[in-house]
Amino acid sequence: MVSLEQIRASNARIPECLPAGMVVVFAGGTSGIGETTMRQFAKHAVQPRIYFVGRSEKAAARLTAELTTLNPAGKYRFIKADLSLLQNVDDVCREIKTEESRINLLFLTTGTLITGRDTAEGLYYPTAVTYYARIRFIVNLLPLLQKATGLRRVVTVFGGTKEGTLYAGDLQGRSLAGAGGGGAAGAALRAHTSSMMTLALESLAFEAPDVAFVHSFPGIVRTNLGRDLRGSAGGGAGLVRSALRAVVGPMISVPLAEAGERQLFLATSARFPARCGVDVAATAGVPRAPGVGVARGSDARDGSGVYSVSFDGEPQEEKVEEAVQKLRDGDLVRRLWLHTVGEFLRVTGSEFV
Numbered sequence: 001m002v003s004l005e006q007i008r009a010s011n012a013r014i015p016e017c018l019p020a021g022m023v024v025v026f027a028g029g030t031s032g033i034g035e036t037t038m039r040q041f042a043k044h045a046v047q048p049r050i051y052f053v054g055r056s057e058k059a060a061a062r063l064t065a066e067l068t069t070l071n072p073a074g075k076y077r078f079i080k081a082d083l084s085l086l087q088n089v090d091d092v093c094r095e096i097k098t099e100e101s102r103i104n105l106l107f108l109t110t111g112t113l114i115t116g117r118d119t120a121e122g123l124y125y126p127t128a129v130t131y132y133a134r135i136r137f138i139v140n141l142l143p144l145l146q147k148a149t150g151l152r153r154v155v156t157v158f159g160g161t162k163e164g165t166l167y168a169g170d171l172q173g174r175s176l177a178g179a180g181g182g183g184a185a186g187a188a189l190r191a192h193t194s195s196m197m198t199l200a201l202e203s204l205a206f207e208a209p210d211v212a213f214v215h216s217f218p219g220i221v222r223t224n225l226g227r228d229l230r231g232s233a234g235g236g237a238g239l240v241r242s243a244l245r246a247v248v249g250p251m252i253s254v255p256l257a258e259a260g261e262r263q264l265f266l267a268t269s270a271r272f273p274a275r276c277g278v279d280v281a282a283t284a285g286v287p288r289a290p291g292v293g294v295a296r297g298s299d300a301r302d303g304s305g306v307y308s309v310s311f312d313g314e315p316q317e318e319k320v321e322e323a324v325q326k327l328r329d330g331d332l333v334r335r336l337w338l339h340t341v342g343e344f345l346r347v348t349g350s351e352f353v
Contacts, residue, residue, distance in 0.1 A: 001314055002271070002312075004261070006289055007265040010268070010269050010289065010292075011261060011268070011286075014045055014268055014286060015044060017285075018150050018268065019150035022045055022046075023049045023102060024041060024045075024048060024049070024106075025050075026038050026051070026052040026109070027134070028083070029109070030063060032221070033218050033221060034054075034109035035063065037267070038067070038107075039066070039070065039260060040261055041264055042070050043071065047075075048075070049075045050067070051077050051078075052077075053092055054078070057078070060078035064076050077099075079092050079095060083129065085119060085121055085128075086136050086348050089137055093136075093140035097353075100144060101147060103144040104152065107157075107263075108155065108156040110130065110134060111129060111158070112126055112130070114126060121347045126173070127173050131193055131197060132343060132344075134156050134158075135340055136344065138154055138204055139344070139352045140352050145211050149279075152283040153211065153212045153267055153272070153285070154204075155216060156213075157217075158197055159191075159197065160198070160216045160308040161309060161310040162190055163194045163198055163308065163323060163324050164188075164191030164192070164195060165188065165192065165195070166191075166195040168332065173193060176188045194215075195324065195327060199336050200336060205305045209274060211274050211305075212273055212305055213305065213307070214267070214272055215298070217309070217311055218262070219253065220253050221256055262311065266309065270285045270288050273303050275305030276305075296315040297315075300321050308320075
């Protein structure tokens with residue numbers, strides 16, 4: 001296990017090991033884990049260019065001021081968008097593409113505890129936010145990630161190491177959770193969507209083996225997740241706590257600032273390299289300290305390019321690896337990807353923008 005001290009030491013080397021002017025996109029960056037990780041990145045990076053996407057202009061104004069104080073040499077741009085809609089994701093990506101020719105890091109934290117309804121595009125709301133929107137971001141911005149130097153990575157913060165049964169007959173997960181996502185149904189939805197995320201990243205890694213993909217579970221972190229339940233049926237702090245217990249299991253509390261440090265390590269350390277490419281070492285991130293090995297990938301092979309890791313940065317347990325392998329053996333990687341592309345085409349008319 002990599003200790004917190006080793007994580008902090010690696011993060012402190014970002015100014016000397018990673019290039020100036022790195023371009024980073026935070027989707028879901030106006031609160032919670034996205035915000036705290038963005039702060040850590042701004043603190044350590046040299047002249048970063050950060051795009052952060054969310055719904056709150058008030059929070060964005062506060063964050064922009066704070067980030068500028070933290071690192072006056074950086075550039076910070078907020079893009080307001082409701083990311084439950086794929087059309088809005090496409091608009092955001094088009095805007096970024098007009099400004100940038102490369103991206104070093106795409107960091108995804110969009111989430112919700114709302115269940116029981118669809119978006120205007122006909123996608124089940126929680127799955128739209130946590131899966132389809134995130135994968136759409138990756139697909140749209142992958143060409144820019146492949147052009148980056150110094151660092152080339154995607155981090156999606158959700159349910160790494162929590163994979164399990166994937167319900168092929170209900171990929172959107174409508175039947176898997178009632179109001180609030182509590183109980184066994186909530187845990188089933190967690191395992192289902194976590195498996196979708198990891199398998200989709202494996203599909204993307206086949207297309208872009210020179211990009212590293214990390215699917216992380218952050219532990220229990222005190223954030224504003226659940227604020228979109230306020231005023232809805234069954235809303236309130238008790239429901240949020242109940243849903244979180246069901247979704248993530250035992251309560252492993254991680255302070256918010258520490259969560260940001262840990263996620264920054266996942267985003268920048270050479271412990272998580274891409275699978276292959278002519279410049280894997282040059283784009284792997286901050287060199288590993290003595291005694292810190294290359295991480296085991298989601299396919300149980302060291303350095304295989306897709307990493308499913310828990311709050312402490314450690315990979316899946318053997319029983320989870322076996323469960324995911326059963327999904328691969330059942331042709332779920334291909335079937336899930338065909339489904340995902342089919343939904344992209346139905347909703348937006350294109351595979352990517």
